[in-house]
Each structure stands twice: as structure tokens, then as C-alpha cells.
Amino acid sequence: MIVPVLRRIGVFALTAVLASIVIFALLSVVPGDPAQVALGLSATPEAVAAQRAAMGLDRPVVLQYLDWIGGLLRGDFGVSAVTRRPIGTELLSRVGITAALVLSGMATALVIAVPIGVLAAVRRRRPDGVLLSGLSQVGVAVPAFLAGLLLITFFAVQLRWFPSGGWVRPGEGVGSLVSHLVLPAVALGLVQGAVIARYVRSAVLDVLREDFLRTARAKGLTPGRALVRHGLRNAAIPVLTVCGVQLGVMLIGAVVVERVFVINGLGSMLLEKVGTRDMVAVQGIVVVLVLAVLVINLIVDLLYTVVDPRLREST
């Protein structure tokens, strides 16, 4: 029991370290000088050189990496040379926002995907089933930013039901949080919902063909009851896998949605930091995202054992 768990943790840690090296290497060759950007249009060459020294950019790359990774392991993300603030506190304040956004996006996606996928599978030979299947196909092709812009134009600007963007201000209550969350979550969830719906549909189709379902019907269960009691749990495994993958995709989709809705989460922080070449901050954010994806994979693995008892021994 211990050895497999240790092995899992070992793989996790190795992946994280390798990812950090790749990130650091990639970002050190991106064009654009962080010192020049920090000092801007009117800086003299001497000032830029002094800034590079102050930012530690003139040291060998390996030393810079070791410095950074050493700090990370102590929980110190460093201080941004651009904003002059500790990166860790900025990250912490933004992680919650993006987490709320992505989780509510996933919830929206599931609320959309499961009914549509099941109906599309069950009624696959009827016009409404074909229509649902077709809609999900179109939904997969819609980019999240387009969905976001359309939602803002219609529900925020025209109907005034929701704010056009931004986040809840300190002092406003849960109602304000929810109203700010609805449109971005729907923008994220609509598109992912369409993707997951296709998987739900094909998983349910597979289950509908199974013998045990025919047995359940023979025992006297209605089609609906048979599907719900016996079929859906089996359909859940592939859907769970897809959800895990799509959650990672959603983290990236959150960057676009946060930009469109002007939400100050991790995604817009990433965009901003890349623009100002705040490399240490970008490294920190990407490490957090990589860790998030690894944690999601771990949770999905554990959920398999919960959903399907047959998988419990293999851990």
C-alpha cells in the first residue's frame, strides 16, 4: 500500500521539477529585456544595465534557476522586479478567484453536458436527439472569448441582468459574487459542456448496448430507471477522465475569459506579467498551474476508485 503511494508522490515531484526546468529555460530565451521594460521609453543604456544587475539578470542562468527553485521550495516566490511586491501574496490573492471561476465553470459544464449527452444518446434516432448532438458539435467549435463577448453584449449591456465584468468589491455580499460569476462561468462552461456532452453521449451509447442493461429491463425496470441505476455509473469512468483533462484546459481557457470579463485572477496576472517581462512572476504562476493540473490528475485517480469498486484493489 505504501509503495504505490510513494511511487505516485515521486512521479508527481519529478514531473513538477522537470516542468520547472522547462519553464525556466523557455522563458529565459523569450525576446524582450525585462530591465528595459521596467524602465521604459526614456531610460538611458546605463540605467538599463544597472537595472539588469539589480534584477540579477547578469548572473549565469543555472545560478538564477537554483536561486529561484531554492526559494520556491521554502515557499518564497520572490519579489517582482516590476511591481515591487512579493509574488507569493499576489498569487495567493488571485488563486482563489481563478479557482472559483474554474470550478463554477466545470459545474456549469456538467449541468449542461450530462442531460444533453444522455438525451442525445437515448434519443439518438429521434429529431430532438439529433438536434442536441448537432448543437454540441457546434458548441465545441465556439471559442470561449466569443461566447463571453456575446454573453456580455446580450445579458449585461442590453438586458442589464449582470455586470459586464469585474469582480465583487470588498464589502459587497455573496449576491454580488454570484452575479459577477454567472456570465464568466457560463462562457467557460458552455464550450466545455459541449465537449463533455459528446463524451457523455458516446459513453452512454456504449452502456446502452450492454447486456446488464437488457437484464435490468427484463427484471421490470423502466428504461429511465435502468439507465440511472445501472448505466450511468459505468458511463462515469470515461467522463471522469475527460473532466480531468478538460479541467486543465479550463485553467487555460480562464486566461481568455478573465481578460474578456476583466477579472483579476491568475490568468490575467499571467498575461500582464508576460507583457511586462516579469519573468520570476511568470515562472511562479506557471508552476502553480502545473501543480494544479497534477493535483487534478491525482484527484481523478482517487475518484476512479470511489466510482468503480472494481478499481479499488489496483491501488
Next chain:
Amino acid sequence: MERTPHCRTHRRRLGPTLASLAAFGLLAGCAAGPAPSRSAPGEITVALGTSPINLDYTRSSGGAIPQALLYNVLETLLKIDSDGSLQPLLAESYEVSTDRLDYTFRLRHGVRFSNGTPMTAESVKFSFDRLPTWTTAGAKQLAGIKETRVLAPDVVQLHLATPDNALPAALAGPAGTIFSPDGVAALATAPIGTGPYTVNGYDPGTALRLVANDGYRAGPPPMRRITLTYYSDPTAQTNALLTGGADVAIGITAPQLLAQFRGNPDFTVTSGTTNGEMTLSMNNAAAPFDDLRVRQAVRQAIDADAVREIAASGYGDPITTMVPPSDPWYEKRPDPYPYDPQRARDLLAAAGQPHPTVTFKVPNQQVYIRAAQAVQSYLQAVGFSVDLRILEFPAVWLGEVYTARNYQLAIINHIEPRDIVSFSNPAFYLGYRNPRADTVLAAARSGPPADYVSGMREYARIVTDDAAADFLYLTPWLGVAARGVAGQPQNAASESIDLTRITRR
């Protein structure tokens, strides 16, 4: 599997229900008035564009920092008002010695920094003595101050090396900010000043919160709180107005968005002037623009009014040189290089370069791309071959154009006030060198004040006739205010977005 009877009736009821919901929604939308503002009474939310990278303009660049802090939080001895005139601020008055090397300022009484420390001549000396620690180029405008002398607690004297007629205006810029020795520990996150508002917190990239400085010398300012919210996209900036997320939008960079507010009685659209010259830069130090005739050809090939129509939807003002109408030495002079494509072709032929090939490096913002595409087609019509390259701004564009000077044509909006003097800066990226012009400028700055304006006019004429760059238009200052908002700055005459008089009913 057979259909059960109740399914059919459910489906029948769904359609009409959906239709009536949609109709209700549309009706609700049509009937709604302006979205109520989310700001409490005594508070105002201002929607702006690019955000400041931090709050320290002594060591970090970007116009957004002084826009937010200058005059609102941090103050100077003198101030440039909305109409471009110099007004007293922390100084009540000043006298200039006959040799014009000593400027003696009488300071206002009873002024305190927001942390309670009194503002005295010592604070002024401290502030000007630390100018060498600044890394931003603005500090160079006060490089002529050789010594700051404290003559009395409320009297301070600036001693110059050579006379400088540009000094008073320079003192009104960010370089002239008066700091307190106990207020500079955390300039990037919590600058301490004497202004009517203080910084209550900054979420980088999102919102800067200002609160009223109750100890302000003239009493509490009009508002209790001002929240500056930042939008990288002008559409989101104006959407915030429509949905009540902001009360006023200032500095809108997409003029085509104003159409939806015109004629709407709930909003007021304002259009003012800036110090921003939309400049088509030519690298004077490299071929083919080291040849005067080729530069002249570029100026005559381009119809600047048409470019302004395309890039700024007709807003903004025409200019012929790097001098906006708010500068004291502005003169309405006919353009020495009017739009004349045939003359442009003749000039290129005379220069022996009928078909020059040039690269054009453009920052990746919509207004620049639109203007650049218009310029490209005008130049190509007279024989140029223009390779338009869109570069990430600021990181890559700055690196290639400003630092490495690796460009032939570029385009950028130069926003500093009175920046025509850049043409005599050897480090300026245009690579323009003209010793005669430098002499004229030096004479204008250190000569008798009565000759300052005429001297600067002559300088401007020399630089313009040399076709050092092409100045396409003066960028407009566009704003939209919801009903009840008053006192917002009509023009961007200084580096500040002056919010000291803004109010909301």
C-alpha cells in the same frame, strides 16, 4: 422502448414557455433606463486604460503612474492646469534673480504630508537632492539645478548652473514632486504626498483606491473615495459605463466606441486635447532616411488628415510639428510639406532612390495598426516598398526600436509635454543631429525670457523643415461621463489625470 403519454404534453408546454421568457427578457431590456451606479454616495469609479506597473515614477516608466498620482496624491511647487497654464501649487509665489540663476519660492503655510509631517523648505531640498537616484528620464529636466538652499522654513531657493527658461514648467512635472524623508520608504506601493487624496491600496492591473486626505490644506476634497479601474480593452472600459461598473471613462483609445453614447441623454461625451503627437519616426541615422529628400518625400506622400480620419475617426487635431496648440510657442504655420504625391515621387527620383524598401515596426495596438496601414498605402503609392511588422509592445518594440535602433520606420504616440526638445537629445532614438538647431535651443532656454517663445519657434521651424519625422496628428482626449459627474479633466495638458475637482451627485 415505448413513449409514455405524459412526455408529449411536457414537450408541448416547453416551447411557448421559452418564447414568452425570451419576449419578457427583450421587453425588460428595452424598457430599462441607465444601469444604476454601483458606487455609494461620496464615491466615484473612474475607468481608465493601461494600468501602472507600480506606484513609483522615480524608478518605473509608463504614463499611467503620474496620471494616477500627480496632483491627486503627490504635489509639486507649480502645476499645469487643464488649459496648459502654469499655476501655483505648493509654492505661493516665486521670484527670479536678475541673472536668472536663482529662483526663490515662498511656500504655502500649514501644508502637511498625509502622514502628518509638515511640508517645509527642508522637504523641497530633500526632494531635489534625491533627483540623481531617479532612473526615469523625466528627472533630467531638472538636471540644471546645481543646489537647493533653505533660506527659511517657508522659503527655498533653487540655484542653477545656467539660466533655464524651461525650469518653471519642468517643476510642474513629475520631476518636481515634493516628498517627505519619512515618506519614501515604499514608493512603489504606498507613496506619501501632500495631495487631496491618499493611496488606500493597489491591486496591480485592476484597481487603485484613493481616499480623501482629511488633513489636506484646503479642507477635504469633493469625494470620499475615488477608485481607478483599469481596462486593457476600450470596449470593456465603455461596457463598464453602460452597466454601472464605472461612473466616468477617461482616455478612451477607440473613438468608434463613442457613437453609442452620442445622443444618449444619460451620458456626456467630451473631446479635448493632449500633448500626444502621433509620430511616424524615421531613423535619421540609417539609410534611406539619412537623406533629407527621402524624408521630405515621406512627409509629402502622406495625407495626414486622411490618416487621422482612419485611425482616430476624425477626432484629434492636425499638427505639422511636435508642438501642440497648448505649448506657448505654438504657431499656426502652413505645412512646409503638404500632401503632394507627385512631388514625393520627384524627390525620391532626385535622391536617386525611386523605389526604396523599408521595414516599418508597429506596436501591437489597434490605433497604431490602423494608422500604420494607412501610411503604408500612401507610401507604396509613391514607390516605397513597405514591410509592415507588428511587434509586441512594450517589450519587443522598445527593445528593437528604442534600445537597438534597429528600425527604419516606426510609429508611436509621444505624450510628454513640451517634448520637442528631444530633437537635441543625443540619445533620442530618432538619430537626428543638427548642431545649428542645438545652438538655437540652448540660446532660447538660457537667453532672455522675452526671447524664449520666439527662440523656441525658430527651433521648431528648423526641426520641421528638416523633416526629422512626420507628425500625423495630435491624439484626442476622449471621455464619457454618466449623469451627475462633473469636474473631470477636459484636456490632458500635463502628465496627470487631474481628479482634484471631480464630483458625482
